[in-house]
Amino acid sequence: MNSPLPPSVWIVVPVFNEGDIIRSVISEIASSGFGNIVVVDDGSSDDTFVRASEIGGVTAVRHLLNRGKGAAVRTGIEAARLSGADVVVTMDGDGQHDPADISTMVRLIAEGNDVVLGSRLKDHTGMPLYKVIHNRIGNLIVMLLYGLWVTDSQSGFRAYSKQAISKIRTSSDRFAYDSEVIREIRRNHLTFVEIPIKVRYTEYSMNKQGRMTIGKGIRTFIRMIIS
Amino acid sequence: MKDFIPGISIYRLILGIVSVGFLVEQLYRIIRRNDHTSFPRQLGIVLVWAGILLFSFFPDTARIISLRLGLGQNLNTLIFSGFVIVFLILFKLIDKIERIDRNLTELIRKEALEKLKK
Numbered sequence: 001m002n003s004p005l006p007p008s009v010w011i012v013v014p015v016f017n018e019g020d021i022i023r024s025v026i027s028e029i030a031s032s033g034f035g036n037i038v039v040v041d042d043g044s045s046d047d048t049f050v051r052a053s054e055i056g057g058v059t060a061v062r063h064l065l066n067r068g069k070g071a072a073v074r075t076g077i078e079a080a081r082l083s084g085a086d087v088v089v090t091m092d093g094d095g096q097h098d099p100a101d102i103s104t105m106v107r108l109i110a111e112g113n114d115v116v117l118g119s120r121l122k123d124h125t126g127m128p129l130y131k132v133i134h135n136r137i138g139n140l141i142v143m144l145l146y147g148l149w150v151t152d153s154q155s156g157f158r159a160y161s162k163q164a165i166s167k168i169r170t171s172s173d174r175f176a177y178d179s180e181v182i183r184e185i186r187r188n189h190l191t192f193v194e195i196p197i198k199v200r201y202t203e204y205s206m207n208k209q210g211r212m213t214i215g216k217g218i219r220t221f222i223r224m225i226i227s
Numbered sequence: 228m229k230d231f232i233p234g235i236s237i238y239r240l241i242l243g244i245v246s247v248g249f250l251v252e253q254l255y256r257i258i259r260r261n262d263h264t265s266f267p268r269q270l271g272i273v274l275v276w277a278g279i280l281l282f283s284f285f286p287d288t289a290r291i292i293s294l295r296l297g298l299g300q301n302l303n304t305l306i307f308s309g310f311v312i313v314f315l316i317l318f319k320l321i322d323k324i325e326r327i328d329r330n331l332t333e334l335i336r337k338e339a340l341e342k343l344k345k
Contacts, residue, residue, distance in 0.1 A: 040339070061339040067332045075336045082343050173332050 007086035009106050010036040012076030014069055014156075015093035019046040021204065025095050026055050032099035038079045039093070042072040059083065069156070070177025074170065081165055089159045097157045098198040105159035105195065114164040114190035115181075117150060118157030122196035134217060138179070141221055146183040150194060154178050157197050164190050175220045239283045246280040 011034050015022060022039070029037055038059045041049040043066035052060040061079055063072065073090050080088045087109045091097040097118070105116040121139075124132050135154055142153040156178060160168070167188040170180040185192050235243075253272050264272075281288055298305060 059343070061343070063335050063339055065331070065335055067335055071332045071336070075339055078336065079340055079343055082340065171329065173328070 007106070007110060008036065008084055009034055009087045009089065009102075010038060010080035010083060010085040011099075011102065012038045012040065012073060012080055012088055012090045013093045014040045014042055014072030014076055014090070015044065015048050015052070016042045016066065016069075016072070017044045017046045017048060018093045019044070019048040019051050021095050022048055022051050022093065023055065025093055026052070026058055028095075029091075029099045029102070030057070032102060034089075034099070034102055036080075036083070036085070038076045038083075040072040040076040040079070042066050042068070068173040068177075069175060070170065070180075071173035073156070073177060077160070077165060085165075086162050087159060088165055090156060092156045094204065095202060096199050098200065101157065101195070101197045102159075105157075108193055108195065109159050109161050112191070113193045114161045115185055115192040116159040117152065117192060117194045118155050118197035119150070119152035119194045120155055120197060120199050121151045122194065126201060127199065128201065138217065142179045142182050146179070146186055148182050148186040150182055150192075152194070153182050155197070164188075175216060179220070235284070239286070242283040243280055246276045246283065250276045250280065 011029055013025065026037060026039065035057055038061065039052040041052060041060065041062040043063045049060060049062045052058055059079060061075060063075065076090065077088050087106055089102050089105055101118060105118070108116045120127055121132065121135055135152060139150060139153045143149045167190065168181060168184040170177055170184065172180050250273065253269065253276065257269055
């Protein structure tokens with residue numbers, strides 16, 4: 001008897017001005033055993049798109065204008081869906097996330113979970129204190145607004161089943177996207193599990209422009225309330 | 228607190244200077260035809276800033292207008308209603324901007340994925 005085909009796993013990497021490190025991020029993902037990679041260049045002003053396109057086997061798509069991380073992730077998920085993905089994993093393009101965690105996420109989806117949330121706060125060793133506080137406040141707000149408690153509502157390292165992809169409907173293009181996914185999990189009664197993930201806080205990722213700041217956090221909170 | 232210029236408090240002075248700045252800029256745009264906004268809107272902007280300038284240097288004007296119009300103390304109600312209308316317009320504008328923003332994202336996404344659909 002033939003064994004069932006392994007699920008088609010696609011990794012979505014949204015990027016914005018990551019020309020310096022895009023090659024190393026992609027090659028690290030590929031060497032961890034996942035070759036289906038979608039890179040979404042969110043209107044970078046550097047050569048990120050050109051560099052990503054030159055990497056063999058990578059599906060590189062580009063936003064003509066910068067639309068925000070949430071918009072880039074959604075474009076990437078749509079690209080993966082068009083390519084026939086059974087499982088979609090999203091991860092940041094600045095090299096913070098360790099691709100070694102992908103296989104655990106895929107296994108948990110294969111075991112029947114709809115969504116797997118990578119959590120930086122399950123083990124926050126090495127995480128800057130202000131980030132821990134910032135994230136905990138974010139979790140509390142998400143809990144109050146959407147009625148679901150998760151340990152890391154702002155994490156971009158997540159995995160989705162085919163069913164979850166078809167049901168999740170978000171409208172935010174910016175950082176509120178990650179919180180909206182939590183709302184959708186509850187609204188659609190999707191099953192989810194959280195796993196601790198390893199995060200590498202490099203000098204590059206900590207100094208990068210466009211990362212979440214307190215000001216952006218406040219704006220995100222206001223947007224979440226209005227929407 | 229002592230007035231910066233006798234008879235004119237500091238906040239009225241700042242408001243006056245700001246309104247003069249905006250008035251000059253708007254008039255410059257109209258003269259140079261350096262603006263794509265319609266004439267009624269340009270006129271509206273000039274009238275609003277001229278009004279602010281008038282009230283900041285001659286606050287008694289508000290009382291005189293109120294008496295002439297027969298509003299008396301009801302002018303406060305009128306001003307409050309004005310604020311409510313301004314906020315309603317603001318929310319409507321935000322809503323429209325967000326809709327345009329969403330449409331723009333959708334358009335950019337379609338363009339980005341065009342290659343994959345072929």
